[in-house]
Every structure is written in C-alpha cells, then in structure tokens.
Amino acid sequence: MKTFINDHFLLQSDFAKTLYHDYAKPLPIIDYHNHLSPLQIDKNTSFDNITQVWLYGDHYKWRAMRAYGIDEKYITGNASDKEKFLKWAEVVPYTLRNPLYHWTHLELQRYFGINELLTPNNAEKIYDQCSELLANKSHTTCGLLKQQNVESLCTTDDPIDDLKHHKNIAESDKKVQVFPTFRPDKAYAVEDSKAYNSYVKSLEKSVGFAINNYDDLLLALENRINYFDSHGCKLSDHGLEQLSFFPQKKYDLTKLFETVKSGKSLSKEEVQFFKAETLLALGKFYHKKGWTQQLHLGPIRDNNKRLLQQLGPDTGFDSIGDFSQAIGLSGFLNALDSTNQLTKTIVYNLNPADNEVIATMVGNFNDGKIKGKVQFGAAWWFLDQKDGMEKQLNTLSSLGLLSCFVGMLTDSRSFLSFPRHEYFRRILCNLIANDVVHGELPNDEKWLGKIVSDICYHNAKNYFQFKSK
Incomplete structure (x- = not known):
C-alpha cells in the first residue's frame, strides 16, 4: 500500500x-x-544494512517489539540483522497512533525514497533496497x-x-x-x-x-x-x-x-x-x-x-x-x-x-x-x-x-x-x-x-x- x-x-x-x-x-x-x-x-x-543504522540501540522500537510479544532474540539477541528487521516489520502496522508509525514511514521515504507502508509482505524487498542504498557514499x-x-x-x-x-x-x-x-x-x-x-x-x-x-x-x-x-x-x-x-x-x-x-x-x-x-x-x-x-x-x-x-x-x-x-x-x-x-x-x-x-x-x-x-x-x-x-x-x-x-x-x-x-x-x-x-x-x-x-x-x-x- x-x-x-x-x-x-x-x-x-x-x-x-x-x-x-x-x-x-x-x-x-x-x-x-x-x-x-x-x-x-x-x-x-558505512552500514551493511538498515538494521545496523535503524534498529541498533533504538529503545523506542525495542519497547514496541516487546509489547507486541517479539522474543528478545530478535531485539537485542543473536538473531541475524535481517531476521530482526523482518520482526520489526511485523510490528510496524500495529504501531498506529504511536509516533513510531509516523517516524518509520518518514524515515523510509526521506532517506530511501520508499513510498510504501512497511508490512511483512514487502519487508524483505525493502530490506534489500535499503541495504543496497546504504552501500553508496550518499548513505554513509x-x-x-x-x-x-x-x-x-x-x-x-x-x-x-x-x-x-x-x-x-x-x-x-x-x-x-x-x-x-x-x-x-x-x-x-x-x-x-x-x-x-x-x-x-x-x-x-x-x-x-x-x-x-x-x-x-x-x-x-x-x-x-x-x-x-x-x-x-x-x-x-x-x-x-x-x-x-x-x-x-x-x-x-x-x-x-x-x-x-x-x-x-x-x-x-x-x-x-x-x-x-x-x-x-x-x-x-x-x-x-x-x-x-x-x-x-x-x-x-x-x-x-x-x-x-x-x-x-x-x-x-x-x-x-x-x-x-x-x-x-x-x-x-x-x-x-x-x-x-x-x-x-x-x-x-x-x-x-x-x-x-x-x-x-x-x-x-x-x-x-x-x-x-x-x-x-x-x-x-x-x-x-x-x-x-x-x-x-x-x-x-x-x-x-x-x-x-x-x-x-x-x-x-x-x-x-x-x-x-x-x-x-x-x-x-x-x-x-x-x-x-x-x-x-x-x-x-x-x-x-x-x-x-x-x-x-x-x-x-x-x-x-x-x-x-
């Protein structure tokens, strides 16, 4: 969407x-x-992927993920960066009326030109798109x-x-x-x-x-x-x-x-x-x-x-x-x-x-x-x-x-x-x-x-x- x-x-x-x-x-x-x-x-x-620049150290997102029932493995634990991003994407549609919903989509649009709402359906595509851009000098x-x-x-x-x-x-x-x-x-x-x-x-x-x-x-x-x-x-x-x-x-x-x-x-x-x-x-x-x-x-x-x-x-x-x-x-x-x-x-x-x-x-x-x-x-x-x-x-x-x-x-x-x-x-x-x-x-x-x-x-x-x- x-x-x-x-x-x-x-x-x-x-x-x-x-x-x-x-x-x-x-x-x-x-x-x-x-x-x-x-x-x-x-x-x-430079960042290898969007999880490194977006989810590392962000206790706002961590609180939301815990509230939604996401296991700590996917928040601060040993899951891969991609797995952590996909779990965050599961939560995003349910952050409506929390500032995270606005911030998430503002940031995706302003830094990565993404004009879609982040959902589990497009999360993998968005992860790859953002990670590709982060390899450029424009995204150091x-x-x-x-x-x-x-x-x-x-x-x-x-x-x-x-x-x-x-x-x-x-x-x-x-x-x-x-x-x-x-x-x-x-x-x-x-x-x-x-x-x-x-x-x-x-x-x-x-x-x-x-x-x-x-x-x-x-x-x-x-x-x-x-x-x-x-x-x-x-x-x-x-x-x-x-x-x-x-x-x-x-x-x-x-x-x-x-x-x-x-x-x-x-x-x-x-x-x-x-x-x-x-x-x-x-x-x-x-x-x-x-x-x-x-x-x-x-x-x-x-x-x-x-x-x-x-x-x-x-x-x-x-x-x-x-x-x-x-x-x-x-x-x-x-x-x-x-x-x-x-x-x-x-x-x-x-x-x-x-x-x-x-x-x-x-x-x-x-x-x-x-x-x-x-x-x-x-x-x-x-x-x-x-x-x-x-x-x-x-x-x-x-x-x-x-x-x-x-x-x-x-x-x-x-x-x-x-x-x-x-x-x-x-x-x-x-x-x-x-x-x-x-x-x-x-x-x-x-x-x-x-x-x-x-x-x-x-x-x-x-x-x-x-x-x-």
Whole structure:
C-alpha cells in the first residue's frame, strides 16, 4: 500500500502549507542535543544494512517489539540483522497512533525514497533496497546528515573523553559541524561508591593529577571544562530525576568526599546534598565560559531490574517519574542568579504534568540581558510526539514567548532520526496556521513566516553562537 505521507502531511490548511514549504522546510538543521557517535562521523561510517543504522540501540522500537510479544532474540539477541528487521516489520502496522508509525514511514521515504507502508509482505524487498542504498557514499554517516541539511550538531560526551574525533572532524573538509557537550553525571554519582571511585581514577588520568579531596574534584572538572571549551563546546547537559537544593550548607563536602573515597556509603540526603552543591559549582564554571546548561528532569531509569541485569542500561526500561520539581529548581536557579552567575539554561521535563511548572519557573529568571536566556525546553523523550509537542508549544505560548524558543532536537542515537525536525516543523506550522484560520492571529504571512523561521533555525543560531569552520 502507498504511504499516506505526502507533501502536505500534518498541514491542515493552505496557510499551514505556505508556512511550512516557504519558511520552515528550506532551513538547515541545528541539532543541539543528541547521542550520535562522533567516531562514526569522523570515520564516515558505512552500514551493511538498515538494521545496523535503524534498529541498533533504538529503545523506542525495542519497547514496541516487546509489547507486541517479539522474543528478545530478535531485539537485542543473536538473531541475524535481517531476521530482526523482518520482526520489526511485523510490528510496524500495529504501531498506529504511536509516533513510531509516523517516524518509520518518514524515515523510509526521506532517506530511501520508499513510498510504501512497511508490512511483512514487502519487508524483505525493502530490506534489500535499503541495504543496497546504504552501500553508496550518499548513505554513509556524513551522507545521511547531508541529505537532511544538518548544519551543526552536538553530541553528548563524558568529561573524560579525549574529543579526538571532534578534533578530526573540525580539521577535516566535512561540511557538518560537530561539537561536544559536557555531560558530567558520573562526576557526582556518589550513590555507588565503588563505581564512583573507579570513575574518579579515570578522571585523574584525563587531567594528569591526583584527586585526593573535593577541591581537587572541582579543579579537575574545571580543567575538563576548559578542554571541552577549546574544542568548541558551548553546552553542558545533566540528566536528573529532580534537582535538590539546600538553603543551608548542611554537610561538609570535604568529609562527604572522603567517605566515598574510603568506599563507604552516604545517606540519601548526603547524596542529594553532594549533587546539589556540585551542580551549583559547575553552573558557575559554565557561566564563566558563556555556555548553555541543559537540565533534563524527571525519568525513572532501569525500572525492570531483572532485564537490567540481563541487558544493561539504556535498553528500554525507563519511564516518566512523578518527582516534585518546583522548589529544587527554584532554589538552584535563584542561587546562581543571586550572584549573577546564572548562565543560559534550558530546562526539559519528562512528566507532562510539569509543563506549566517549568514554563512559569524559567520565566522568573529572564533578566532582559539575553533573548530567551532561560528556556522551557522542547518536548523530550516520551513527549517528543505530536500530542507532546503540541502541549509543550501551547504551554510555552500561553505562559512565555514562543517566538524566543530555540526549537527542536533529536535526542537520538540514530543517524536516521533527523526527520523529527521536519515532524516538529510541520506541527509548529499547522498550530500557528490554525490560529489564523480561527481568527486568533492576523493573516500576515511575512510576520508569521519570520516567527516560524526563527523557531526552526535562527533563534538557535543566535543563542548558541557556534563558531563557523
């Protein structure tokens, strides 16, 4: 059967079509948060088949396959790549109304020119067709990025990373710009003293000196921030259940660090205090560099302990949490702002119940010095689907300034995920056009076209200030 995705997919009015085709579609992509492999971009990796580029590491698809009753052998197990693809094709028709149904057919069409719906009947033919195209230069990692007009992207990198692949890319003739993002979650993960001490040893190797106390830890992290900055880094990122904040300095950080170094465990509150204080110190370092800090709040990770032991983390067993976010976030932002050390900040929530909380909280800390200095981040993870995007856009519009928004990102490990920007752009254009159709906005194409263009590209370009090659 022919695909339902045509030129006007998700565009419900002539005005929406104009906004999308004339203003949003032609713009390059700035993907300022993803989990792509810089090594694969550096080496301009080729893929043997579509399973390697499409199903490896994609926990969205893995969750759907498990829900449909597919054996783990065909998900993360030892089945052949072709067998895994054929099993995924069995599931696709039953993902209707899940974003995977839209993404699957967008990606097949945009990268491989396939205008059919994927079913078990045509799966083998499509597998062969895609695998044949993946052998061409147009479908290497760099070729796939070029196809989607990706101008720049930011990977997610641990402080101990040597960034050699980013350096190689920057010095090459590759058109895409690839910048690192500083993700120091392991540097304050003191809830597991054994794992933490192992990490500190790795950090010591990166900085070239011993980390004997808490001050040494901060010195090491600042050292790595300087190193990342010298490689073009403009963003940090933090994955947290929630932010904690302590108005009083309740514990001695030096003693807490010594306790962990000795292999002993901290109490839950001591762990929270250590993380809160370290995040504040990092926030001040980021401000000094003019970076943007990203705060991803709200997941419960690794819920299924049995399958975590079998398969490891990031395999599809995370979910939305219901943590209280307002008080800790307020305290954290206020503590940095009170000393004028609050850097540009983007806050993402995973629980949609927190939309209004986050949208109003970030507005407290915009001080007129930078356009959109503190942002309510794009719909993230479980929310980066049509309903979640519309809710985020509507909340931001109602309680903040949609016109200052820095737009969408993929947050993906797949080189085939960039049609998510198209998906977002179509949803955005349709949302604004519907207001025009209903008489809630003036029918002013140039003005609204500029707003759309800013959200899709120009706001991010001006906000992050990535250096050109």
